[in-house]
Amino acid sequence: MARVRLVEVARAAGVHPGTASRALNPEARDGVSKQTVRRVEQAAKELGYVPNSMARGLRTSRTMVVALVVPDITNPLFPPIVRGAEHVLNAAGYTLVLTDTNNEAETERDQVRALRGRGVDGFIVATARWEDETLQELAEAEVPTVLVNRRNGAGSFPFVGSDDRHGVRLCVEELADLGHRSILHLAGPPNTSTAASRAAAFTQVAAERGLADVYTASADSYSEEAGEEAAAHALHEHPSFTAIVAASDVLALGAQAALAARGLRCPQDVSVTGYNDVDYVRKLTPPLTTVRVPLRREGELAAETLLGLLDGGSSVPTQLLLPVELMRRGTTAPAPAR
Amino acid sequence: MARVRLVEVARAAGVHPGTASRALNPEARDGVSKQTVRRVEQAAKELGYVPNSMARGLRTSRTMVVALVVPDITNPLFPPIVRGAEHVLNAAGYTLVLTDTNNEAETERDQVRALRGRGVDGFIVATARWEDETLQELAEAEVPTVLVNRRNGAGSFPFVGSDDRHGVRLCVEELADLGHRSILHLAGPPNTSTAASRAAAFTQVAAERGLADVYTASADSYSEEAGEEAAAHALHEHPSFTAIVAASDVLALGAQAALAARGLRCPQDVSVTGYNDVDYVRKLTPPLTTVRVPLRREGELAAETLLGLLDGGSSVPTQLLLPVELMRRGTTAPAPAR
DNA sequence: TTGAAAGCGCTAACAC
DNA sequence: GTGTTAGCGCTTTCAA
Numbered sequence A, B: 001m002a003r004v005r006l007v008e009v010a011r012a013a014g015v016h017p018g019t020a021s022r023a024l025n026p027e028a029r030d031g032v033s034k035q036t037v038r039r040v041e042q043a044a045k046e047l048g049y050v051p052n053s054m055a056r057g058l059r060t061s062r063t064m065v066v067a068l069v070v071p072d073i074t075n076p077l078f079p080p081i082v083r084g085a086e087h088v089l090n091a092a093g094y095t096l097v098l099t100d101t102n103n104e105a106e107t108e109r110d111q112v113r114a115l116r117g118r119g120v121d122g123f124i125v126a127t128a129r130w131e132d133e134t135l136q137e138l139a140e141a142e143v144p145t146v147l148v149n150r151r152n153g154a155g156s157f158p159f160v161g162s163d164d165r166h167g168v169r170l171c172v173e174e175l176a177d178l179g180h181r182s183i184l185h186l187a188g189p190p191n192t193s194t195a196a197s198r199a200a201a202f203t204q205v206a207a208e209r210g211l212a213d214v215y216t217a218s219a220d221s222y223s224e225e226a227g228e229e230a231a232a233h234a235l236h237e238h239p240s241f242t243a244i245v246a247a248s249d250v251l252a253l254g255a256q257a258a259l260a261a262r263g264l265r266c267p268q269d270v271s272v273t274g275y276n277d278v279d280y281v282r283k284l285t286p287p288l289t290t291v292r293v294p295l296r297r298e299g300e301l302a303a304e305t306l307l308g309l310l311d312g313g314s315s316v317p318t319q320l321l322l323p324v325e326l327m328r329r330g331t332t333a334p335a336p337a338r
Numbered sequence C: 001t002t003g004a005a006a007g008c009g010c011t012a013a014c015a016c
Numbered sequence D: 001g002t003g004t005t006a007g008c009g010c011t012t013t014c015a016a
Helices: A006-013 A017-024 A034-047 A053-060 A078-091 A105-117 A133-140 A164-177 A193-208 A224-237 A249-261 A295-311 B006-013 B017-024 B034-047 B053-060 B078-091 B105-117 B133-140 B164-177 B193-208 B224-237 B249-261 B295-312
Strands: A065-070 A095-100 A122-125 A145-148 A159-162 A182-187 A213-218 A243-246 A271-273 A290-292 A319-322 A325-327 B065-070 B095-100 B122-125 B145-148 B159-162 B182-187 B213-218 B243-246 B271-273 B290-292 B319-322 B325-327
Touching (some): A006 A017, A065 A105, A078 A295, A095 B095, A122 A133, A122 A295, A133 A145, A159 A164, A164 A182, A164 A243, A164 A290, A164 A325, A193 A213, A213 A224, A243 A249, B078 B095, B095 B105, B105 B133, B145 B295, B164 B271, B164 B290, B164 B325, B182 B224, B193 B213, B224 B249
Parallel strands (some): A065 A095, A065 A122, A122 A145, B145 B159, B159 B319, B182 B243
8 A cells, every 4th residue: 555646646636736736735725626626635535645744844844743842751740731732733733742851951952953853843842941052042043932831031932831929829828827937948940930930939928928937948850859858958957847838749749758757747747838739649648738730721822822823923922821729638737836 | 043954064065965965874974985974074063954854754755753652641651651762762863753642542543644644654552452443554554563551452563561460460479478368350441451461360360379259340441430430339249358459550549449438448458459550659658569560661662673663674573571570568468357 | 986867745836 | 727847955876
């Protein structure tokens, strides 16, 4: 079953290849008689014609392929985003190429370059660092790109994320309402926008609520180990905390490990909040109190934004912040009496 | 920064495009003088030349793209497979297209067809059902394809999975050794190879160990709800079980929910084993006793097998079963006295 | 060892 | 409305 080319379809329908092409192409179909369109479509179906998208791409310089760049698909934060993006992209006739950079800037640069060589129409990037060379390259080359989840400092691209400031506010206020006065913020790695905005929000809200005994410790990465290490250190320096606001769920798990290592119980001795509401944290014992982020929706909106860029061409870089919600669960409790 | 073409590189190096092409292509490089190769490579680097893979693909009719078909990227079983596959594929210069079929046969068929139209060089399929039309299409068209995790009945493709029979044996023997005589097997949906082979192994090993009070209940899908429902039903019919061997971790969680609903504690009243050792199950309380499957390795080997198919051409369909390991954790305990 | 030239399958600008 | 023509950027015979 060799592949059928357009010429064969045209021959079968008794028309010129150019005409067949127009008949099959929705955009150009109006310039063709109903008759011809029918005959060509008929022939195409009978012969099982499948257009060669490389030839088409070479001619039109559009591939109908979009790449999604994630740091680690194994991190439960990303699958819902992937899913959302793929859903809308497919509906629009695009194919999604997934690339996992293994959290390495160099891998990321290489992958993105390779993908550009492949003629990918645009990128959705979920790996943005605050200073990000890959993004800079993309910006210079004016490659249609949308950032999701995190953004870079330059702000040159549309961004779809969620309302970090509000999410952190919800956590801090919840804890303050429970009587906590001494709270630790376990922040993400400094070169990410999520870490920065959540940390800023923490400081601000803590001040608003008149919380004086408040610190921020940064984890080196969004990993459990990094979270445990940073929390352990902070706990050692300032043993007075009765609550921890972590910048992510995984970080929160690390914090819990650090607590357990010091013989502190959660939530009886120290309350902990996470961030993202990743799939499994509600199954833990106790289930994690956290901020729900509409991840799938983020993926969908990022894809839609990119499609806008691809079609319309227009666009003031959008900054889209989706609403978040506090999930009160088992890791927050009233501040212990001291 | 418009895209640099080969002609420009050739011009800069003072050679003919044909020569530049040869100089840049590892396969044909020997027919070119060292001098020229150096000059061309130099020019390519300086100009930032990135080959246009559509043009190349059009000429060579190879896209260097491989598609990986998963039922639901949100299921923690698949990300490690994706990761493993991507890793070896990238190293070999291939790009991975991920497609999520949302567990729907129809979606799957459409996606695969679209991808074929794109000229994808081969498929890695993680969605195989026992009777699978999409796979049949692929087989008829002789598209290079490798199955991972599950296989189909026809057996027409190489398959990379793990040793289900042994895994289930480990579970049953562990439970028998702990004194359990009455065990329920919570099987997966009947149209999947994993469900079938695990169920068969269960029956066989139970017989070998002289376990008489033994039943199998099939869940409609590999979801927690389906697991809970099937387990609840079985528990109602035969309340004598002291242990459940589930065909997957998620199913095991469903079983635990069913147990809890009847006021039974795990593991004090009923022991439970899972399957796959998906990322988070060791963090649950109690941590799940389960069978570790080398998922990432499966992805890697599937990719390697596909590369073999793509390069070498032929190959007797391989059936590769990776070794598994029992992770003794908190959900198994000696059978309660009755 | 290198240059010349043809062409992969398709689309779009131009003629008729 | 439809046919004609000229490439998109690359690889690969075939000559030189």
